Amino acid sequence: MNISLSERAANMPPFHVMEVLERAQELEREGRNIIHLEIGEPDFPTAPHVCEAAAAAMCSGNTKYTHSLGIQELREAIVEDYMHKYGVVISPEQVIITSGTSPAMLLLFIALINPGDEVIMSNPHYACYPNFVRAVSGVPDFIYTDSKSVFILQPEQVAARINKKTKAILINSPSNPTGHVMPQGTLRGMADVAGDVPIISDEIYQGLVYDGEDHTILEFTDNAFVLNGFSKLYAMTGWRLGYLIAPKAYVRTLQKVQQNLFISTNAFVQYAGIAALRGPQDMIKEMISTYDERRRYMLKRLRGMGFEVEGEPGGAYYILADARRFSEDSLELSRRILEDTGVAVTPGIDFGNGAEGHLRFSYANSREKIEEGMDRLQTYLAIKTGTFI
Ligand SMILES: Cc1ncc(COP(=O)(O)O)c(C=O)c1O
Structure with a gap:
Protein backbone atom coordinates (compact mmCIF):
# COMPACT_ATOMS: atom_id res chain seq x y z
CA MET A 1 0.00 0.00 0.00
CA ASN A 2 1.35 3.34 -0.95
CA ILE A 3 -1.23 5.97 -0.13
CA SER A 4 -0.45 8.95 2.01
CA LEU A 5 -2.66 9.61 4.97
CA SER A 6 -4.35 12.96 5.43
CA GLU A 7 -2.05 15.70 6.70
CA ARG A 8 -4.67 16.35 9.37
CA ALA A 9 -4.18 12.85 10.78
CA ALA A 10 -0.48 12.53 10.07
CA ASN A 11 0.30 15.81 11.85
CA MET A 12 -1.84 15.11 14.91
CA PRO A 13 0.41 14.80 17.95
CA PRO A 14 -0.08 11.81 20.24
CA PHE A 15 -2.11 12.19 23.43
CA HIS A 16 0.96 11.75 25.66
CA VAL A 17 -0.96 10.64 28.71
CA MET A 18 -2.25 7.67 26.73
CA GLU A 19 1.28 6.91 25.56
CA VAL A 20 2.51 6.99 29.17
CA LEU A 21 -0.39 4.72 30.19
CA GLU A 22 0.30 2.29 27.37
CA ARG A 23 4.03 2.13 28.23
CA ALA A 24 3.12 1.67 31.92
CA GLN A 25 0.82 -1.21 30.97
CA GLU A 26 3.62 -2.77 28.92
CA LEU A 27 5.90 -2.59 31.98
CA GLU A 28 3.13 -4.17 34.08
CA ARG A 29 2.91 -7.06 31.62
CA GLU A 30 6.66 -7.53 32.15
CA GLY A 31 5.97 -7.87 35.87
CA ARG A 32 6.80 -4.34 37.07
CA ASN A 33 4.73 -2.79 39.84
CA ILE A 34 3.46 0.53 38.51
CA ILE A 35 1.83 3.38 40.41
CA HIS A 36 -0.58 5.21 38.12
CA LEU A 37 -0.63 8.94 38.73
CA GLU A 38 -0.98 9.78 35.05
CA ILE A 39 -4.50 8.95 34.06
CA GLY A 40 -7.50 11.19 34.69
CA GLU A 41 -9.85 8.38 35.48
CA PRO A 42 -11.66 7.84 38.78
CA ASP A 43 -10.41 4.79 40.65
CA PHE A 44 -13.92 4.32 42.07
CA PRO A 45 -16.38 1.89 40.52
CA THR A 46 -19.60 3.19 38.98
CA ALA A 47 -22.37 3.20 41.61
CA GLY A 279 -30.52 8.25 42.13
CA PRO A 280 -28.76 8.44 45.52
CA GLN A 281 -25.81 10.84 45.65
CA ASP A 282 -24.11 9.58 48.82
CA MET A 283 -21.34 7.74 46.90
CA ILE A 284 -20.51 10.99 45.12
CA LYS A 285 -20.23 12.85 48.42
CA GLU A 286 -17.86 10.18 49.72
CA MET A 287 -15.75 10.31 46.56
CA ILE A 288 -15.45 14.08 46.84
CA SER A 289 -14.26 13.97 50.43
CA THR A 290 -11.79 11.17 49.58
CA TYR A 291 -10.39 13.15 46.63
CA ASP A 292 -10.04 16.18 48.86
CA GLU A 293 -8.10 14.27 51.47
CA ARG A 294 -5.75 12.85 48.79
CA ARG A 295 -5.37 16.29 47.23
CA ARG A 296 -4.13 17.83 50.47
CA TYR A 297 -1.75 14.94 51.07
CA MET A 298 -0.29 14.96 47.56
CA LEU A 299 0.13 18.72 47.51
CA LYS A 300 2.09 18.62 50.74
CA ARG A 301 4.32 15.81 49.58
CA LEU A 302 5.05 17.39 46.18
CA ARG A 303 5.93 20.72 47.73
CA GLY A 304 8.07 18.92 50.29
CA MET A 305 10.11 17.38 47.46
CA GLY A 306 10.78 20.71 45.79
CA PHE A 307 8.01 20.88 43.19
CA GLU A 308 6.45 24.30 42.99
CA VAL A 309 2.69 24.60 42.93
CA GLU A 310 1.17 28.06 42.91
CA GLY A 311 -2.07 28.51 44.87
CA GLU A 312 -4.45 25.79 45.96
CA PRO A 313 -5.65 23.62 43.09
CA GLY A 314 -9.19 23.20 44.41
CA GLY A 315 -10.92 21.08 41.78
CA ALA A 316 -10.88 18.11 39.37
CA TYR A 317 -8.18 15.67 40.55
CA TYR A 318 -5.00 17.14 39.17
CA ILE A 319 -1.98 19.05 40.35
CA LEU A 320 0.23 20.72 37.76
CA ALA A 321 3.61 20.98 39.42
CA ASP A 322 6.59 23.02 38.27
CA ALA A 323 9.43 20.50 37.90
CA ARG A 324 12.03 22.79 36.34
CA ARG A 325 14.22 22.31 39.37
CA PHE A 326 14.69 18.75 38.15
CA SER A 327 14.45 19.13 34.37
CA GLU A 328 13.26 21.52 31.70
CA ASP A 329 12.19 18.60 29.50
CA SER A 330 8.94 17.21 30.87
CA LEU A 331 8.68 14.36 28.36
CA GLU A 332 12.12 13.06 29.20
CA LEU A 333 11.59 13.57 32.95
CA SER A 334 8.29 11.65 32.95
CA ARG A 335 9.87 8.90 30.86
CA ARG A 336 12.79 8.55 33.27
CA ILE A 337 10.50 8.59 36.30
CA LEU A 338 8.38 5.82 34.80
CA GLU A 339 11.27 3.65 33.69
CA ASP A 340 13.37 4.13 36.84
CA THR A 341 10.74 4.22 39.57
CA GLY A 342 7.60 2.72 38.07
CA VAL A 343 5.60 5.87 38.79
CA ALA A 344 3.54 7.04 35.82
CA VAL A 345 3.01 10.80 35.57
CA THR A 346 2.00 13.03 32.65
CA PRO A 347 4.51 15.40 31.01
CA GLY A 348 3.37 19.03 31.03
CA ILE A 349 4.10 19.37 27.30
CA ASP A 350 0.96 17.31 26.67
CA PHE A 351 -0.99 20.43 27.67
CA GLY A 352 0.85 22.88 25.44
CA ASN A 353 4.27 24.52 25.57
CA GLY A 354 2.93 26.76 28.35
CA ALA A 355 3.18 23.76 30.66
CA GLU A 356 6.64 22.61 29.56
CA GLY A 357 8.86 21.96 32.58
CA HIS A 358 5.82 20.81 34.56
CA LEU A 359 4.39 17.42 35.45
CA ARG A 360 0.72 16.69 35.97
CA PHE A 361 -0.11 14.43 38.89
CA SER A 362 -3.53 12.82 39.18
CA TYR A 363 -4.85 11.87 42.60
CA ALA A 364 -7.49 9.59 41.16
CA ASN A 365 -5.78 6.68 42.87
CA SER A 366 -5.91 5.23 46.38
CA ARG A 367 -4.18 6.92 49.30
CA GLU A 368 -1.86 3.90 49.71
CA LYS A 369 -0.83 4.01 46.05
CA ILE A 370 -0.31 7.78 46.20
CA GLU A 371 1.86 7.38 49.31
CA GLU A 372 3.92 4.68 47.64
CA GLY A 373 4.24 6.82 44.50
CA MET A 374 5.35 9.87 46.49
CA ASP A 375 7.90 7.78 48.45
CA ARG A 376 9.42 6.35 45.27
CA LEU A 377 9.54 9.78 43.67
CA GLN A 378 11.11 11.38 46.73
CA THR A 379 13.90 8.82 46.85
CA TYR A 380 14.51 9.12 43.11
CA LEU A 381 14.63 12.92 43.10
CA ALA A 382 16.84 13.02 46.17
CA ILE A 383 19.35 10.78 44.40
CA LYS A 384 19.03 12.79 41.19
CA THR A 385 19.66 16.10 42.94
CA GLY A 386 22.33 14.66 45.20
CA THR A 387 20.42 15.37 48.40
CA PHE A 388 19.90 11.72 49.28
CA ILE A 389 21.17 10.82 52.76
C1 LIG B 1 -11.12 18.70 30.17
C2 LIG B 1 -11.64 17.44 29.57
N1 LIG B 1 -12.61 17.51 28.66
C3 LIG B 1 -13.10 16.39 28.09
C4 LIG B 1 -12.63 15.14 28.41
C5 LIG B 1 -13.20 13.94 27.72
O1 LIG B 1 -14.17 13.32 28.49
P1 LIG B 1 -15.11 12.15 27.98
O2 LIG B 1 -14.69 10.92 28.72
O3 LIG B 1 -16.51 12.54 28.40
O4 LIG B 1 -15.00 12.05 26.51
C6 LIG B 1 -11.62 15.02 29.37
C7 LIG B 1 -11.07 13.69 29.73
O5 LIG B 1 -10.08 13.56 30.39
C8 LIG B 1 -11.12 16.20 29.97
O6 LIG B 1 -10.17 16.15 30.90
Whole structure:
Protein backbone atom coordinates (compact mmCIF):
# COMPACT_ATOMS: atom_id res chain seq x y z
CA MET A 1 0.00 0.00 0.00
CA ASN A 2 1.35 3.34 -0.95
CA ILE A 3 -1.23 5.97 -0.13
CA SER A 4 -0.45 8.95 2.01
CA LEU A 5 -2.66 9.61 4.97
CA SER A 6 -4.35 12.96 5.43
CA GLU A 7 -2.05 15.70 6.70
CA ARG A 8 -4.67 16.35 9.37
CA ALA A 9 -4.18 12.85 10.78
CA ALA A 10 -0.48 12.53 10.07
CA ASN A 11 0.30 15.81 11.85
CA MET A 12 -1.84 15.11 14.91
CA PRO A 13 0.41 14.80 17.95
CA PRO A 14 -0.08 11.81 20.24
CA PHE A 15 -2.11 12.19 23.43
CA HIS A 16 0.96 11.75 25.66
CA VAL A 17 -0.96 10.64 28.71
CA MET A 18 -2.25 7.67 26.73
CA GLU A 19 1.28 6.91 25.56
CA VAL A 20 2.51 6.99 29.17
CA LEU A 21 -0.39 4.72 30.19
CA GLU A 22 0.30 2.29 27.37
CA ARG A 23 4.03 2.13 28.23
CA ALA A 24 3.12 1.67 31.92
CA GLN A 25 0.82 -1.21 30.97
CA GLU A 26 3.62 -2.77 28.92
CA LEU A 27 5.90 -2.59 31.98
CA GLU A 28 3.13 -4.17 34.08
CA ARG A 29 2.91 -7.06 31.62
CA GLU A 30 6.66 -7.53 32.15
CA GLY A 31 5.97 -7.87 35.87
CA ARG A 32 6.80 -4.34 37.07
CA ASN A 33 4.73 -2.79 39.84
CA ILE A 34 3.46 0.53 38.51
CA ILE A 35 1.83 3.38 40.41
CA HIS A 36 -0.58 5.21 38.12
CA LEU A 37 -0.63 8.94 38.73
CA GLU A 38 -0.98 9.78 35.05
CA ILE A 39 -4.50 8.95 34.06
CA GLY A 40 -7.50 11.19 34.69
CA GLU A 41 -9.85 8.38 35.48
CA PRO A 42 -11.66 7.84 38.78
CA ASP A 43 -10.41 4.79 40.65
CA PHE A 44 -13.92 4.32 42.07
CA PRO A 45 -16.38 1.89 40.52
CA THR A 46 -19.60 3.19 38.98
CA ALA A 47 -22.37 3.20 41.61
CA PRO A 48 -24.30 -0.11 41.74
CA HIS A 49 -27.69 1.52 41.14
CA VAL A 50 -26.33 2.99 37.90
CA CYS A 51 -25.10 -0.42 36.71
CA GLU A 52 -28.44 -1.98 37.66
CA ALA A 53 -30.36 0.66 35.71
CA ALA A 54 -28.28 -0.08 32.60
CA ALA A 55 -28.75 -3.84 32.97
CA ALA A 56 -32.51 -3.44 33.50
CA ALA A 57 -32.78 -1.16 30.46
CA MET A 58 -30.79 -3.57 28.32
CA CYS A 59 -32.82 -6.59 29.44
CA SER A 60 -36.12 -4.85 28.86
CA GLY A 61 -35.33 -4.17 25.22
CA ASN A 62 -33.68 -0.76 25.22
CA THR A 63 -31.15 -1.93 22.70
CA LYS A 64 -32.18 0.09 19.65
CA TYR A 65 -31.34 3.49 18.25
CA THR A 66 -32.85 6.30 20.26
CA HIS A 67 -33.90 9.78 19.13
CA SER A 68 -30.78 11.43 17.73
CA LEU A 69 -30.91 14.12 20.43
CA GLY A 70 -31.20 11.52 23.19
CA ILE A 71 -34.03 10.13 25.27
CA GLN A 72 -36.35 12.78 26.63
CA GLU A 73 -36.13 11.65 30.26
CA LEU A 74 -32.35 12.01 30.34
CA ARG A 75 -32.54 15.43 28.72
CA GLU A 76 -35.06 16.44 31.39
CA ALA A 77 -32.87 15.03 34.18
CA ILE A 78 -29.95 17.17 32.92
CA VAL A 79 -32.17 20.26 32.90
CA GLU A 80 -33.23 19.50 36.50
CA ASP A 81 -29.60 18.99 37.52
CA TYR A 82 -28.54 22.41 36.18
CA MET A 83 -31.59 24.00 37.83
CA HIS A 84 -30.98 22.30 41.15
CA LYS A 85 -27.22 22.93 41.31
CA TYR A 86 -26.89 26.33 39.67
CA GLY A 87 -30.38 27.79 39.48
CA VAL A 88 -30.22 28.15 35.69
CA VAL A 89 -33.24 27.57 33.50
CA ILE A 90 -32.61 25.62 30.31
CA SER A 91 -35.02 23.55 28.30
CA PRO A 92 -34.68 19.87 27.30
CA GLU A 93 -34.69 21.00 23.63
CA GLN A 94 -31.30 22.57 24.26
CA VAL A 95 -29.70 19.30 25.37
CA ILE A 96 -28.07 16.84 22.97
CA ILE A 97 -26.93 13.50 24.40
CA THR A 98 -23.63 12.20 23.04
CA SER A 99 -21.31 9.23 23.51
CA GLY A 100 -19.01 11.17 25.84
CA THR A 101 -17.86 14.76 26.08
CA SER A 102 -15.30 14.19 23.33
CA PRO A 103 -17.92 13.43 20.63
CA ALA A 104 -19.93 16.42 21.90
CA MET A 105 -16.86 18.55 21.26
CA LEU A 106 -16.42 17.17 17.75
CA LEU A 107 -20.10 17.68 16.99
CA LEU A 108 -19.92 21.27 18.16
CA PHE A 109 -16.73 22.15 16.31
CA ILE A 110 -18.02 20.60 13.08
CA ALA A 111 -21.16 22.68 13.38
CA LEU A 112 -19.37 25.90 14.36
CA ILE A 113 -16.05 26.16 12.57
CA ASN A 114 -15.28 27.18 9.00
CA PRO A 115 -11.70 26.76 7.75
CA GLY A 116 -9.50 29.46 9.29
CA ASP A 117 -11.88 30.32 12.11
CA GLU A 118 -10.07 30.85 15.40
CA VAL A 119 -10.89 29.46 18.81
CA ILE A 120 -9.34 31.27 21.76
CA MET A 121 -8.03 28.95 24.46
CA SER A 122 -5.50 29.09 27.26
CA ASN A 123 -2.07 27.52 27.04
CA PRO A 124 -1.78 25.25 29.08
CA HIS A 125 -5.04 23.61 28.03
CA TYR A 126 -6.61 20.15 27.94
CA ALA A 127 -4.38 18.24 25.55
CA CYS A 128 -6.99 17.42 22.92
CA TYR A 129 -8.56 20.87 22.41
CA PRO A 130 -6.23 22.13 19.66
CA ASN A 131 -6.49 18.79 17.89
CA PHE A 132 -10.28 18.98 17.79
CA VAL A 133 -10.10 22.49 16.38
CA ARG A 134 -7.47 21.57 13.79
CA ALA A 135 -9.42 18.45 12.81
CA VAL A 136 -12.14 20.74 11.44
CA SER A 137 -9.58 23.11 9.82
CA GLY A 138 -9.95 25.71 12.55
CA VAL A 139 -7.06 27.50 14.24
CA PRO A 140 -6.40 27.32 17.98
CA ASP A 141 -5.58 30.83 19.17
CA PHE A 142 -3.50 30.33 22.31
CA ILE A 143 -3.31 32.80 25.15
CA TYR A 144 -0.47 31.98 27.50
CA THR A 145 -1.45 31.98 31.13
CA ASP A 146 1.06 31.91 33.94
CA SER A 147 1.44 30.42 37.36
CA LYS A 148 0.91 33.83 39.01
CA SER A 149 -2.73 33.76 37.85
CA VAL A 150 -2.75 30.00 38.56
CA PHE A 151 -2.97 29.53 34.78
CA ILE A 152 -6.51 30.90 34.67
CA LEU A 153 -7.43 32.72 31.46
CA GLN A 154 -8.25 36.34 32.31
CA PRO A 155 -11.10 38.33 30.69
CA GLU A 156 -8.70 41.23 29.87
CA GLN A 157 -6.48 38.85 27.92
CA VAL A 158 -9.48 37.59 25.97
CA ALA A 159 -10.79 41.11 25.34
CA ALA A 160 -7.43 42.10 23.86
CA ARG A 161 -7.33 39.02 21.64
CA ILE A 162 -10.82 38.87 20.13
CA ASN A 163 -10.72 39.71 16.43
CA LYS A 164 -12.76 39.19 13.26
CA LYS A 165 -11.64 35.58 12.96
CA THR A 166 -12.57 34.64 16.54
CA LYS A 167 -15.38 32.10 16.40
CA ALA A 168 -15.46 31.01 20.04
CA ILE A 169 -13.73 31.25 23.39
CA LEU A 170 -13.04 27.89 24.99
CA ILE A 171 -12.82 27.67 28.77
CA ASN A 172 -12.53 24.76 31.18
CA SER A 173 -13.24 24.94 34.90
CA PRO A 174 -12.36 23.05 37.04
CA SER A 175 -9.35 22.72 34.82
CA ASN A 176 -7.43 19.84 33.40
CA PRO A 177 -4.41 19.99 33.78
CA THR A 178 -4.16 22.57 36.58
CA GLY A 179 -6.97 21.57 38.95
CA HIS A 180 -7.78 25.27 39.40
CA VAL A 181 -11.32 26.61 39.48
CA MET A 182 -12.35 29.85 37.74
CA PRO A 183 -13.77 32.29 40.28
CA GLN A 184 -17.29 33.54 39.73
CA GLY A 185 -16.00 37.04 38.90
CA THR A 186 -13.76 35.67 36.14
CA LEU A 187 -16.63 33.74 34.58
CA ARG A 188 -18.80 36.84 34.70
CA GLY A 189 -15.97 38.94 33.26
CA MET A 190 -15.50 36.41 30.47
CA ALA A 191 -19.20 36.60 29.58
CA ASP A 192 -18.95 40.42 29.55
CA VAL A 193 -15.94 40.65 27.25
CA ALA A 194 -17.14 37.89 24.91
CA GLY A 195 -19.94 40.05 23.49
CA ASP A 196 -21.37 38.20 20.49
CA VAL A 197 -18.64 35.57 20.47
CA PRO A 198 -19.97 32.36 22.02
CA ILE A 199 -18.21 30.82 24.99
CA ILE A 200 -17.65 27.08 24.92
CA SER A 201 -17.48 25.93 28.51
CA ASP A 202 -16.12 22.45 29.19
CA GLU A 203 -17.70 21.64 32.56
CA ILE A 204 -16.75 17.98 32.73
CA TYR A 205 -15.13 18.34 36.17
CA GLN A 206 -18.12 20.15 37.60
CA GLY A 207 -19.01 18.93 41.06
CA LEU A 208 -15.39 18.02 41.81
CA VAL A 209 -14.69 21.21 43.72
CA TYR A 210 -13.07 21.15 47.17
CA ASP A 211 -12.24 24.79 47.70
CA GLY A 212 -14.83 27.43 46.89
CA GLU A 213 -17.90 27.22 44.72
CA ASP A 214 -18.89 25.47 41.58
CA HIS A 215 -20.43 27.49 38.73
CA THR A 216 -21.64 27.11 35.19
CA ILE A 217 -21.14 29.71 32.47
CA LEU A 218 -24.91 29.60 31.96
CA GLU A 219 -25.30 31.65 35.16
CA PHE A 220 -23.62 34.53 33.33
CA THR A 221 -24.62 34.26 29.67
CA ASP A 222 -26.96 32.41 27.31
CA ASN A 223 -24.51 32.83 24.46
CA ALA A 224 -22.69 29.68 25.44
CA PHE A 225 -22.26 26.04 24.58
CA VAL A 226 -21.74 23.74 27.54
CA LEU A 227 -19.86 20.46 27.24
CA ASN A 228 -20.38 17.99 30.04
CA GLY A 229 -20.56 14.29 30.74
CA PHE A 230 -20.71 11.47 33.22
CA SER A 231 -17.10 10.24 33.00
CA LYS A 232 -15.61 12.10 35.94
CA LEU A 233 -18.14 12.98 38.66
CA TYR A 234 -20.04 9.71 38.25
CA ALA A 235 -16.96 7.53 37.64
CA MET A 236 -18.33 6.42 34.26
CA THR A 237 -15.40 6.90 31.86
CA GLY A 238 -15.94 3.59 30.05
CA TRP A 239 -19.67 4.07 29.56
CA ARG A 240 -19.13 6.90 27.09
CA LEU A 241 -21.91 9.28 27.98
CA GLY A 242 -21.85 13.05 27.65
CA TYR A 243 -23.93 15.95 26.44
CA LEU A 244 -23.95 19.36 24.87
CA ILE A 245 -26.17 22.24 25.95
CA ALA A 246 -26.64 24.71 23.13
CA PRO A 247 -28.68 27.85 22.45
CA LYS A 248 -31.93 26.68 20.83
CA ALA A 249 -31.21 28.36 17.48
CA TYR A 250 -28.25 26.01 16.89
CA VAL A 251 -29.85 22.73 17.89
CA ARG A 252 -31.35 21.82 14.51
CA THR A 253 -27.96 22.06 12.80
CA LEU A 254 -26.28 20.11 15.57
CA GLN A 255 -29.02 17.49 15.30
CA LYS A 256 -28.32 17.00 11.56
CA VAL A 257 -24.62 16.51 12.27
CA GLN A 258 -25.43 14.06 15.06
CA GLN A 259 -27.84 12.08 12.83
CA ASN A 260 -25.27 11.75 10.09
CA LEU A 261 -22.13 11.10 12.09
CA PHE A 262 -23.32 9.25 15.19
CA ILE A 263 -27.04 8.42 14.67
CA SER A 264 -27.68 8.28 18.42
CA THR A 265 -26.07 7.47 21.74
CA ASN A 266 -26.12 3.96 23.26
CA ALA A 267 -29.68 3.40 24.50
CA PHE A 268 -29.18 1.55 27.78
CA VAL A 269 -26.28 3.79 28.77
CA GLN A 270 -28.67 6.73 28.59
CA TYR A 271 -30.86 5.00 31.18
CA ALA A 272 -27.77 4.62 33.37
CA GLY A 273 -27.34 8.38 33.05
CA ILE A 274 -30.84 9.00 34.41
CA ALA A 275 -30.09 6.77 37.40
CA ALA A 276 -26.80 8.62 38.00
CA LEU A 277 -28.55 12.00 38.07
CA ARG A 278 -31.75 11.06 39.87
CA GLY A 279 -30.52 8.25 42.13
CA PRO A 280 -28.76 8.44 45.52
CA GLN A 281 -25.81 10.84 45.65
CA ASP A 282 -24.11 9.58 48.82
CA MET A 283 -21.34 7.74 46.90
CA ILE A 284 -20.51 10.99 45.12
CA LYS A 285 -20.23 12.85 48.42
CA GLU A 286 -17.86 10.18 49.72
CA MET A 287 -15.75 10.31 46.56
CA ILE A 288 -15.45 14.08 46.84
CA SER A 289 -14.26 13.97 50.43
CA THR A 290 -11.79 11.17 49.58
CA TYR A 291 -10.39 13.15 46.63
CA ASP A 292 -10.04 16.18 48.86
CA GLU A 293 -8.10 14.27 51.47
CA ARG A 294 -5.75 12.85 48.79
CA ARG A 295 -5.37 16.29 47.23
CA ARG A 296 -4.13 17.83 50.47
CA TYR A 297 -1.75 14.94 51.07
CA MET A 298 -0.29 14.96 47.56
CA LEU A 299 0.13 18.72 47.51
CA LYS A 300 2.09 18.62 50.74
CA ARG A 301 4.32 15.81 49.58
CA LEU A 302 5.05 17.39 46.18
CA ARG A 303 5.93 20.72 47.73
CA GLY A 304 8.07 18.92 50.29
CA MET A 305 10.11 17.38 47.46
CA GLY A 306 10.78 20.71 45.79
CA PHE A 307 8.01 20.88 43.19
CA GLU A 308 6.45 24.30 42.99
CA VAL A 309 2.69 24.60 42.93
CA GLU A 310 1.17 28.06 42.91
CA GLY A 311 -2.07 28.51 44.87
CA GLU A 312 -4.45 25.79 45.96
CA PRO A 313 -5.65 23.62 43.09
CA GLY A 314 -9.19 23.20 44.41
CA GLY A 315 -10.92 21.08 41.78
CA ALA A 316 -10.88 18.11 39.37
CA TYR A 317 -8.18 15.67 40.55
CA TYR A 318 -5.00 17.14 39.17
CA ILE A 319 -1.98 19.05 40.35
CA LEU A 320 0.23 20.72 37.76
CA ALA A 321 3.61 20.98 39.42
CA ASP A 322 6.59 23.02 38.27
CA ALA A 323 9.43 20.50 37.90
CA ARG A 324 12.03 22.79 36.34
CA ARG A 325 14.22 22.31 39.37
CA PHE A 326 14.69 18.75 38.15
CA SER A 327 14.45 19.13 34.37
CA GLU A 328 13.26 21.52 31.70
CA ASP A 329 12.19 18.60 29.50
CA SER A 330 8.94 17.21 30.87
CA LEU A 331 8.68 14.36 28.36
CA GLU A 332 12.12 13.06 29.20
CA LEU A 333 11.59 13.57 32.95
CA SER A 334 8.29 11.65 32.95
CA ARG A 335 9.87 8.90 30.86
CA ARG A 336 12.79 8.55 33.27
CA ILE A 337 10.50 8.59 36.30
CA LEU A 338 8.38 5.82 34.80
CA GLU A 339 11.27 3.65 33.69
CA ASP A 340 13.37 4.13 36.84
CA THR A 341 10.74 4.22 39.57
CA GLY A 342 7.60 2.72 38.07
CA VAL A 343 5.60 5.87 38.79
CA ALA A 344 3.54 7.04 35.82
CA VAL A 345 3.01 10.80 35.57
CA THR A 346 2.00 13.03 32.65
CA PRO A 347 4.51 15.40 31.01
CA GLY A 348 3.37 19.03 31.03
CA ILE A 349 4.10 19.37 27.30
CA ASP A 350 0.96 17.31 26.67
CA PHE A 351 -0.99 20.43 27.67
CA GLY A 352 0.85 22.88 25.44
CA ASN A 353 4.27 24.52 25.57
CA GLY A 354 2.93 26.76 28.35
CA ALA A 355 3.18 23.76 30.66
CA GLU A 356 6.64 22.61 29.56
CA GLY A 357 8.86 21.96 32.58
CA HIS A 358 5.82 20.81 34.56
CA LEU A 359 4.39 17.42 35.45
CA ARG A 360 0.72 16.69 35.97
CA PHE A 361 -0.11 14.43 38.89
CA SER A 362 -3.53 12.82 39.18
CA TYR A 363 -4.85 11.87 42.60
CA ALA A 364 -7.49 9.59 41.16
CA ASN A 365 -5.78 6.68 42.87
CA SER A 366 -5.91 5.23 46.38
CA ARG A 367 -4.18 6.92 49.30
CA GLU A 368 -1.86 3.90 49.71
CA LYS A 369 -0.83 4.01 46.05
CA ILE A 370 -0.31 7.78 46.20
CA GLU A 371 1.86 7.38 49.31
CA GLU A 372 3.92 4.68 47.64
CA GLY A 373 4.24 6.82 44.50
CA MET A 374 5.35 9.87 46.49
CA ASP A 375 7.90 7.78 48.45
CA ARG A 376 9.42 6.35 45.27
CA LEU A 377 9.54 9.78 43.67
CA GLN A 378 11.11 11.38 46.73
CA THR A 379 13.90 8.82 46.85
CA TYR A 380 14.51 9.12 43.11
CA LEU A 381 14.63 12.92 43.10
CA ALA A 382 16.84 13.02 46.17
CA ILE A 383 19.35 10.78 44.40
CA LYS A 384 19.03 12.79 41.19
CA THR A 385 19.66 16.10 42.94
CA GLY A 386 22.33 14.66 45.20
CA THR A 387 20.42 15.37 48.40
CA PHE A 388 19.90 11.72 49.28
CA ILE A 389 21.17 10.82 52.76
C1 LIG B 1 -11.12 18.70 30.17
C2 LIG B 1 -11.64 17.44 29.57
N1 LIG B 1 -12.61 17.51 28.66
C3 LIG B 1 -13.10 16.39 28.09
C4 LIG B 1 -12.63 15.14 28.41
C5 LIG B 1 -13.20 13.94 27.72
O1 LIG B 1 -14.17 13.32 28.49
P1 LIG B 1 -15.11 12.15 27.98
O2 LIG B 1 -14.69 10.92 28.72
O3 LIG B 1 -16.51 12.54 28.40
O4 LIG B 1 -15.00 12.05 26.51
C6 LIG B 1 -11.62 15.02 29.37
C7 LIG B 1 -11.07 13.69 29.73
O5 LIG B 1 -10.08 13.56 30.39
C8 LIG B 1 -11.12 16.20 29.97
O6 LIG B 1 -10.17 16.15 30.90
